[in-house]
Amino acid sequence: MLSSDFANLASEAERMVTFGADWLHMDIMDGYVPDFAKLFCCAYFHFVPNLTIGAPVIESLRKHTKAYLDCHLMVTNPLDYVDQLGKAGASGFTFHVEVSKDNWQELVKKIKSKGMRPGVALNPGTPIEEVFPLLEGENPVEMVLVMTVEPGFGGQKFMPDMMNKVRTLREKYPTLDIEVDGGLGPSTIDAAAAAGANCIVAGSSVFGAPEPAQVISLLRTSVNKAQKTC
Ligand SMILES: O=C(CO)[C@H](O)[C@H](O)COP(=O)(O)O
Numbered sequence: 519m520l521s522s523d524f525a526n527l528a529s530e531a532e533r534m535v536t537f538g539a540d541w542l543h544m545d546i547m548d549g550y551v552p553d554f555a556k557l558f559c560c561a562y563f564h565f566v567p568n569l570t571i572g573a574p575v576i577e578s579l580r581k582h583t584k585a586y587l588d589c590h591l592m593v594t595n596p597l598d599y600v601d602q603l604g605k606a607g608a609s610g611f612t613f614h615v616e617v618s619k620d621n622w623q624e625l626v627k628k629i630k631s632k633g634m635r636p637g638v639a640l641n642p643g644t645p646i647e648e649v650f651p652l653l654e655g656e657n658p659v660e661m662v663l664v665m666t667v668e669p670g671f672g673g674q675k676f677m678p679d680m681m682n683k684v685r686t687l688r689e690k691y692p693t694l695d696i697e698v699d700g701g702l703g704p705s706t707i708d709a710a711a712a713a714g715a716n717c718i719v720a721g722s723s724v725f726g727a728p729e730p731a732q733v734i735s736l737l738r739t740s741v742n743k744a745q746k747t748c
């Protein structure tokens with residue numbers, strides 16, 4: 519939904535569901551503070567250089583749609599957002615591993631206790647091995663989101679090298695939900711589907727298309743075909 523008209527979010531959401539989207543991907547970002555400020559006070563460290571929406575917008579949107587709201591938290595302190603987003607009606611809560619190494623267990627428990635589905639995301643520069651511990655044990659995450667662009671903005675170019683991470687994950691976890699996020703569209707979907715991704719985030723390629731329904735259908739067909747052949 520990052521590529522939607524935010525002033526008409528409810529009708530944009532309805533349009534996408536009518537066009538065939540299974541989930542609505544909601545990018546929650548916390549704004550950016552320059553490097554020099556981080557040196558002086560780490561409390562001002564934010565995750566991405568962009569500011570989007572938060573729980574109040576999710577709450578408003580929830581009143582207009584029953585769709586699965588797949589929230590991608592690009593924030594420094596995801597734990598601070600669990601209560602608010604649970605109350606707001608979020609369905610999935612995906613936090614970044616880079617900022618959750620010390621408290622992911624507490625985070626996963628809390629996300630589940632608020633009725634949301636926990637997922638973990640990783641940036642292009644983060645090795646895939648860093649999410650393995652979150653997929654083991656009593657309280658594993660239920661989805662891994664592999665960033666295929668640097669987080670922060672829609673409309674960037676897909677990074678094909680990230681498909682190695684998807685392949686590694688798919689081999690190790692055959693039934694895991696693997697989401698790819700960034701630069702997905704008709705020209706990149708086959709690589710992602712062949713690597714084993716089954717949840718596809720597509721912003722600019724769908725919203726920018728003359729026939730969004732055709733793009734959504736093409737993405738789905740590619741994933742279904744790849745799943746049948748593996
Ligand atoms: O998390 C994101 C950016 O940080 C977005 O979900 C992602 O970039 C989707 O947009 P597009 O399909 O236009 O690349």
Ligand SMILES: [Fe+2]
Nearest residue numbers: 545590699719
């Ligand atoms: Fe995202």
